[in-house]
Amino acid sequence: MSQAGGLAYDVFVNDPPPQDGVLPNGEPKRFSPMASTLIYGGQDAVLTDPGLTGDQARALGDWVAGRGRNLTHIFVTHGHGDHWFNAGLLAERFGARVVASAGTITQMQGGVATRPLLWDKLYPGMIPPSPVTAVTVPDNRFTLEGHDLVIVEAGHTDSDDTTVLHVPDLELVVAGDAIYNGVHMYLGQSAVSGFGPWRDAIATVEALGPRHIVTGHQNRELDDDAARTIAETRQYLDDAEELLRTEDTAEGFFSAKIERYPDYLGRLILWVSARALYGAREHPEEPLGKITLSSWL
Numbered sequence: 001m002s003q004a005g006g007l008a009y010d011v012f013v014n015d016p017p018p019q020d021g022v023l024p025n026g027e028p029k030r031f032s033p034m035a036s037t038l039i040y041g042g043q044d045a046v047l048t049d050p051g052l053t054g055d056q057a058r059a060l061g062d063w064v065a066g067r068g069r070n071l072t073h074i075f076v077t078h079g080h081g082d083h084w085f086n087a088g089l090l091a092e093r094f095g096a097r098v099v100a101s102a103g104t105i106t107q108m109q110g111g112v113a114t115r116p117l118l119w120d121k122l123y124p125g126m127i128p129p130s131p132v133t134a135v136t137v138p139d140n141r142f143t144l145e146g147h148d149l150v151i152v153e154a155g156h157t158d159s160d161d162t163t164v165l166h167v168p169d170l171e172l173v174v175a176g177d178a179i180y181n182g183v184h185m186y187l188g189q190s191a192v193s194g195f196g197p198w199r200d201a202i203a204t205v206e207a208l209g210p211r212h213i214v215t216g217h218q219n220r221e222l223d224d225d226a227a228r229t230i231a232e233t234r235q236y237l238d239d240a241e242e243l244l245r246t247e248d249t250a251e252g253f254f255s256a257k258i259e260r261y262p263d264y265l266g267r268l269i270l271w272v273s274a275r276a277l278y279g280a281r282e283h284p285e286e287p288l289g290k291i292t293l294s295s296w297l
């Protein structure tokens with residue numbers, strides 16, 4: 001928790017949902033923990049990235065309710081379903097508006113189309129109805145008790161048209177999947193573009209001058225130091241580029257990353273990323289969307 005001029009924030013980290021199947025090293029498939037940020041004043045609050053499954057919605061919703069604030073907005077950083085399929089459920093529970101950038105709203109509609117092909121297969125019966133109810137806000141800005149909350153376009157990171165939320169009065173950036181903290185990064189959708197656009201997004205976040213960064217996926221034991229999370233996110237991309245040169249197979253990449261990052265959570269994401277990166281290399285004729293989708297299943 002951090003406090004400045006009547007505004008504060010706190011983070012709730014949900015456990016990944018249960019899942020069938022094992023990874024190449026024999027351990028169970030596990031998604032990354034999901035983090036939601038509550039930014040609050042004396043009366044009102046704003047929640048970010050409300051998660052994926054009904055169980056997560058209940059746990060997060062009860063935590064929010066315990067804060068005793070009036071939830072005015074639910075902000076969604078990007079279109080991936082793990083960040084927002086619960087938005088409708090929680091918006092209804094708290095009477096809040098769901099807000100996102102125009103680009104993210106388009107990506108959310110894509111996420112709805114992908115849902116039966118991916119998310120409902122991974123987590124059957126666990127995900128609530130997910131209509132896209134998000135709206136844009138003028139100039140990508142809204143306020144919480146007079147404090148500015150600014151939606152900043154980050155472009156391509158782990159997917160297209162991603163954004164972060166900048167709260168200048170808290171020196172805080174809620175970074176979605178532009179920055180990671182102690183968990184494996186989802187690299188699959190960068191298999192064709194490379195990591196240049198993502199590096200630009202990291203620079204965009206850094207230029208906001210945050211002291212604190214809350215990442216969309218994180219190890220809850222770690223702090224939210226901006227300089228550390230930015231440096232580690234860059235390093236992870238550097239290492240991935242190096243391993244893409246030295247490792248010939250997805251399995252080799254997977255093992256080598258674990259060797260370098262033994263404490264990172266969400267090895268399912270590492271395996272999916274490895275399969276997509278090497279799948280795109282081995283089948284350049286196939287559309288990347290098809291490759292990333294099959295990498296999950």
Ligand SMILES: [Zn+2]
Nearest residue numbers: 080158159177
């Ligand atoms: Zn994502």
